[in-house]
Amino acid sequence: MKSKQWFTPVRFSHLTGHAGVGSIVRDQNDYLLFVKDTSTWPIKNLTKLHAVERVKRHLEVSSNLVLPPEASIDETANLRISGGAIPTVRFPNWALCNLCNTLHLAPWKNSSVEISQKLKCPTCNKGTLSQVTWCAVSSYGDLIDVPWHKLSHRNPKNDAQTHCRSSSNESYLKLELNERGRWEVQCKKCGAKNSLEMTDFQRNVHKQPGYRERKSLNGEVVTYTVMEVNDPRVFSSVSERALVIPPESNIDKTSLFFRLTQQSQLVAGIKDAKRPLQKKREVKKAMRELKCSEEELFSALEEIDRGDLKDAVDFSNITPDDMMFDEFEALTTIQKFNRNADFITSHLTSEWSDYLGSLSESGDIRPEINVIDKLIAVNRLRVIEVYKGFQRAASDAEDFDPTPIVAPDFTGNLDWLPAIELFGEGMFFTLNNEIIEKWEQHPLIRQRALEIETRYQDSEIILPDEAIPTPRFILLHTLAHALVRELESIAGYPAASLQERVYSSAEKKMAGVLIYTAVPDIAGSLGGIIEQAKPRRFIKLLDSAFKQLEWCSMDPVCGDMEGQGPSWLNRAACHGCVLLPDTSCSYNNVFLDRVFIKGKPDEGIPSLKEFVKK
Structure with missing residues (x-):
């Protein structure tokens, strides 16, 4: 042709x-x-x-x-x-x-x-x-x-x-x-x-x-x-995501040092020059491209020779199991950030507490809202998504546990993987750990979660390591979905453009949700989610989400289902209430159940608000 x-x-x-x-x-x-x-x-x-x-x-x-x-x-x-x-x-x-x-x-x-x-x-x-x-x-x-x-x-x-x-x-x-x-x-x-x-x-x-x-x-x-x-x-x-958090996120990308680390050919040209004239020519080339003086150039080169951030910070003790906890700590810790940092948060917890207190005195507040502990606006974030390969499944797939992952390099000779960086903003909140600990100990709640966990173990579905169908995770995941759906109608964001990240661990006392939007562009987004994180707006968002979780257009069928979705890994969750586009959910749209929040009195399952101090 x-x-x-x-x-x-x-x-x-x-x-x-x-x-x-x-x-x-x-x-x-x-x-x-x-x-x-x-x-x-x-x-x-x-x-x-x-x-x-x-x-x-x-x-x-x-x-x-x-x-x-x-x-x-x-x-x-x-x-x-x-x-x-x-x-x-x-x-x-x-x-x-x-x-x-x-x-x-x-x-x-x-x-x-x-x-x-x-x-x-x-x-x-x-x-x-x-x-x-x-x-x-x-x-x-x-x-x-x-x-x-x-x-x-x-x-x-x-x-x-x-x-x-x-x-x-x-x-x-x-x-x-x-x-x-x-x-x-x-x-x-x-x-x-x-x-x-x-x-x-x-x-x-x-x-x-x-x-x-x-x-x-x-x-x-x-x-x-x-x-x-x-x-x-x-x-x-097969791809995985992680947030870039301090100290790496604090690197000033406008600095000459960072720009020089991105120009490996310029650095190599200067260092490999064997004759003075050749070196002078390479130095002038670097000065012209980086728009800097000779003194600034050599100062940055010395900084590179002393070691970049990888050598300056000890990463030897970091393990895959720490990823969610490290991100949780970065999100909940008050700290200072460089103006051009890739990770910037604004802590609104004190404002949230004051505003909540003023509403509680008048009684004009839903009890469930008091379960929110910390509220943080994520003004800027950088997400790295790494492509690890792909899988295919023939009729004999059940003989593999799991099916093999084919690396993106068929030769096996390359020392790199393709990855993209996404820039955006988000909102992060945590639930009161004392309330959640009391709630998740209820025997009927534990039994309901155990049924989903048993189905998950018998299924062929593979989810990220942090996705464990405990009562805590199912509650957080369901609430995250409800908030994404509300953001779509209130803030005008298409649900498919939003992402969730659930931080759940009873041992590490984690109970948090990050909802963010991120695109492969340095501009990120326009601040719509940050505005919704402000207490006066966030409480309206929460109120609408909790109302949404109480009733579904498919009730009573949805609320009474023994199982829904892939391998029956959902209970009271359908397209009429909490399911999201697949691109928005990091956990395959499973481990969702509105009953964990609204309760089910006819079966003796308590609602979340029964554990909240009024």
């Missing part, structure tokens, strides 16, 4: 999600593309993230974290691209005629048609060709084209079908719906045909589109399952 090289824009945040390495995406010309691994990415256009050592320790990452390449297209210069692009390969390689239903293997290879135009079917000369939407995956993470010939001949009924051989030079296979509405592949040469449903086959090789096959270890048999490309089992990204 003409213009074989084409560029499709994608958001940074999608590269750690549905458009990450190993995924199948649809481009602007309606072609399906496979996103290639990081070993094929343009190295010179990658930027290393700094001040993320604590994040790496928390997320158990030893590799460097690198931003994906950024590119722009000059449409006036024959679509010339500046910057770096992430390579893809067209997949699946088969196309189907919309009229005669004939399958064609890679018909675009020898075509002279423009890439933006539809291909004509060479068999009937009337229909147009579109890529098939079927593929085959294994639970090891493999992805291959459907072996159409093999599937159509897997149950031969005569010698002609038994000895029929595949051919890549002719189009002799058809894919169409049979009289029962099921997809069926048929060989026009011998008449063999078979249904695609519940189709498995086995090979002893591993394969990804655009890469060579490799033999499986120890001759193991790999089971492949045929499914549609939009099946959630075909691709599931």
